[in-house]
Amino acid sequence: MLGSATFYVFNLSDVLIAIFISIICCTLGAEFCRRLKLENYTFTRRLLYALMLGFTLWLALLLVCFSIDLPYSTGNINLYFQLSFYFCFIGSIIALGVTRQRLNSSIQYLFAGIFTTLCILSTLSLGFYLLYSDHLDIKPVLATMTVSLTLATMFSLLRFLIQITNSDIYQFLSRWKLVGSILGGAAFAGIPFMVVVSMLNLEEISVGNTNPLIMLLPFTYSVITNLALMLVPDLFGERLLMRNIQSYLSLFNHNPDAVFAVNLSGNILHANKEAFELTGYDQKVIKGLHFKELLIYDEEEINGYIQSFRQGDIQSVEVKLRHRDGFFIDVRITPVRIIVKDELIGVYGVVRDITEKTQAEETIRYLAYHDDLTSLPNKRKLEKVAAEAIGENKPFYLFYIDFDRFKRINDTFGHFFGDKILQETGKKLEELMPKNCTIARLGGDEFAALLPYPAGYDEIAQKIIEGFRTPIVLDGFDFLLTASIGVAHFPKDGESILDLLKAADLAMYRAKNQGSNRYVVYEATMKEQSLNKIKIESELRRDIANRKLTVYYQPKFDTGSNQLVGSEALIRWEHEESGFIPPSKFIPIAEESNLIIDLERFVITEVFDTIGEWKRKGMPVPRTSINISVIHFYQEDFVDFIIKNLATYEIDGSDIEIEITESVIMRGEERVNRNLLALREVGVEISVDDFGTGYSSLSYLQKLSVDRLKIDQSFIADYESNKEIISAIISMSHNLNLKVIAEGVETSNQIGFLQNMNCFEVQGYFYSPPVERSNYEDILTKYGVAS
Known part of the structure; x- marks a missing residue:
């Protein structure tokens, strides 16, 4: 009786189909929730999932209605179909949204369960009210049981969905997902039938059978499926917990x-x-x-x-x-x-x-900031240390150190030996400098040192100079290097390391120009002078090319006959803006910039052209001397240039005298003598200028082809103190059959002294300063030329 009544109240085939569709709905819901939780889907995809899920849920509810043999209330059927679909669709959107959230606390979990229970029961109650309003019979006890069992179902389903969507995919996941989906769908399918029993009068269907236990069958079914569903999260969670523990231990131990x-x-x-x-x-x-x-x-x-x-x-x-x-x-x-x-x-x-x-990074860092030859810090390291001090506004001194004789050692012994000298130089600098300073090799034989203030820069600079007066001993040789040091100060002389290096470099070159083996402290005027040098070099180059310089002539006299014996050609530069620029200012610049060759060739051609013109006029022309620098004398084409221009301007070699310094002689005896002989063969005489101030070796004078020695004016200016030197030079000249001339003669006392020493040729302001060509021509006419 119980079974037949039950099947009479609910159509068995419709009930089974409703349960099956509910299982499909739960399976789809689990999969959709997992995808939406673990992957980044668009809102459109979420709506599509909600539509599919809502449709299956709506079908399940329709089958529940079809399984009840009660007449529908007229006028509400279409409204029910529409509203139930909308509610199923909207409820699916809400359900998918809820399950996407992380329910990390019990309050969130409890709220989600209650919220979904209320939505489901409200939807079902409203729908059944619309369909069966004529058959309502709400039973409070059964309604309370319905709410309780629905809550239990929702809590179990939420636990299952949380595990499914929050866990990584394991091999066993699909099996547990299928089991949970089936049990969840079956449990969910019982909820509509419990609502039907708790709110409708079903006695109209089961006439003659009033056993109340028949109405408890949906509740019994729901209790059984809920118990089974509650076991799935526990069993699955335990397996998952064991996997997570094993995974953690594997990550930790392995x-x-x-x-x-x-x-x-x-x-x-x-x-x-x-x-x-x-x-x-x-x-x-x-x-x-x-x-x-x-x-x-x-x-x-x-x-x-x-x-x-x-x-x-x-x-x-x-x-x-x-x-x-x-x-x-x-x-x-x-x-x-x-x-x-x-x-x-x-x-x-x-x-x-x-x-x-x-260690590899430290090696790379060391190589990046140290010189590989001397192991001293390099320029990059110096700049880094300086930048830190500048950033902290800590005053310091910067030394720029250049060793004056290193190039000669490098040329004589080779670069390999020169590298050894540099290594020893670096070690010696470290010994001489304070421990708190940074010594860096900038390149070649140039070093720099940063001394934190208030170091006594003068004492330290002098200590370096004195220290390098002791030779460096290497492989049995003594090597004497002299140091030229430029000193700059932060912040007075610059606000960046580049400015300070430039300042110290300028001071170092000033030390070199003052004779080397000393230190010079930077002054602001040096920068201006440096800029002036650049400007002078540029304008000198321009005026040489445009032949705007002038050759002056200083007469040479025989004091015995009071006649001309020759002249010295001297270059003069009258700048279009600055007026006369002294040779002491622009000739060193010409030497530094290699303009000296162009400058001297300008003088040669000007003198040759002038002498040729004088000779064509029939004027008596004494020998004219021209100064030649070391660099020019060693040019491969120097001798050929002289001989070629003698022919070009139609003058004789006897009209010309070449003045060279002792430094020319010391550069290479064989090559020097070859050039000197070639010049003398065409009649050109050779004189040694500034004799006595340089190397002054008697052996060179014996071997080399020279005609005249020129006593430097520094000896003549203080002739009383230099009597022995002047006497020795004159005696040596006579013994070697060389002519001798004194320059810088300005007084009659000097004339008398030189005559007593048997030196009769002189040059100086006593007779005439250097004069322009026209004035020199007047002197030629007035005094005549000694025969």
Whole structure:
């Protein structure tokens, strides 16, 4: 009776189909929830899922209605079909939205269960009210049971969906998902039937059978399916928990890096095998140690790091780890926060040995900031140290050091030997300089040093100069280098390292120009002079090319006959804006910039042209001397240039005298003599200018082809103190059958002294300063030329 009544109240085939569709709906819901939770889908895709899910749910509700043999209330059928579909669709959107959220707390979980229960029961109650308003018979006890069982079903379904959507995919996941979907769909299918029983009068269908137990069958079914559904999350969760534990242990124990589990107090709770190998401690010893006992760290820095970590700023940190045996290891620690229910309870420290990497980086850093030859800091390091001092506004001195004789050593002994000298030079500088200064090699034989204020720069500079007066001994040879030092000061002389280097470099060149082996402190006027030099060089180049310079002539006299014996051609430059620029200013610039060759060739051609013109006029022309620099004399085409232009301007070699310095003679005896002989063969005489101020070697004078010695004016100016030197030069000249002339003669006393010494040829202001061509022609006419 019980079974036949039951089947009479509810159509069995419709009930089974409704349960099947409910299972399909639950399966789709689980899959859609998982996809929406784990993947980034668009709102359109979410609406499509909600439409599919709502449609299957709507079909299940229709079958529930078809399974009840009660007449529908007229006028509400179409409204029910429309409203039920809308509610199913909207409810699906809400359900998918709820399950996408992370239900991390019990309150959220409870609220979600109650909310979905209310939505489902409200939808069902409203629908059945519209369809069967004529058959309402609400039973409070059964309604309460319906609400309770619906809540239980929703809580079980939510637990299942949370596990399905929040867990990684394991091999066993699809099986548990299928089981859970079937049981969840079956349990969900009982809810509409419980609502029907609790709110409708079904006695009209089951006439003659008033047994109340028949009406409890949907509740019995729901209790059974709920019990089964409640077991799925527990069983699945246990399996999942075991997998997660095994995965965690695998990540912890089989990690190639050392891993430490540390509580918030900093005590080590556990460590893996790699941690034991890295630290040298075993598990018994390492457990309970404070992590600070293993590290070398700055207390303030590590406390700041811990504070940042607690606030969520996760950064790796590189420190030194102390091994149990006492040595240190460079490590990188990557912290991983341990969070349970939104609460930080500890940290995993993943520690990697980076000793080799650190050593490689230190090697690269060392090579980047040090000179590979001397092992001293390089220019990049000097700039870095200077930038730090400038940034902190700390005054300092900058030395620019150049060694004056290194090039000669390099040319004589070769670069390999020169490198050894540089290494010894670097060592010697380190010995001479204070420990708190930075010494850098800039390149070649140029060094720089940064001395923090208030170092006594004068004492240190003098110490370097004195120190290098002692020769460097290498392979049995003594090498004497002299230092020229330029000194600049921050902040007085510049606000950047480049400005300071330029300032010190200018001061160093001033030291070189003053005779080397000294130091010079930078002055602001040096920069102006440097800019002037650049301007002078440019304009000198222009005026040489445009032949705007002028040749002056200073007469040479025989004091015995009071007649001309010759003249010296001297270049003069009248600048169009600055007026006359003295030779002492522009000739050194011409020598530095290699304009000296063009300048001297301009003088040669001008003199040759003038002499040719005088001779064509029938004027008596004494020998004219022209000064030739070391650089010019060693040009391959120098002799050919002289001989070619003698022919071009139709003058004789006997009309010309070439003045060279002793430095020309010292450069190479064989080659020098070859050029001198070639010039003398065409009648050109050779004189040695400024004799006595340079090397003055009697052996050179015996071997080389020269005609005249020129006593330097510095001896004549103070002839009373230099009597012995002047007498020796004159006697040596006579003994070697050389002519001798004195320059810079300005007084009659000097004339008398030289005549007593048998030196009769003189040149100087006593007779005439250098004069223009026209004035010199007047002198030629007035005095005549000695025969």
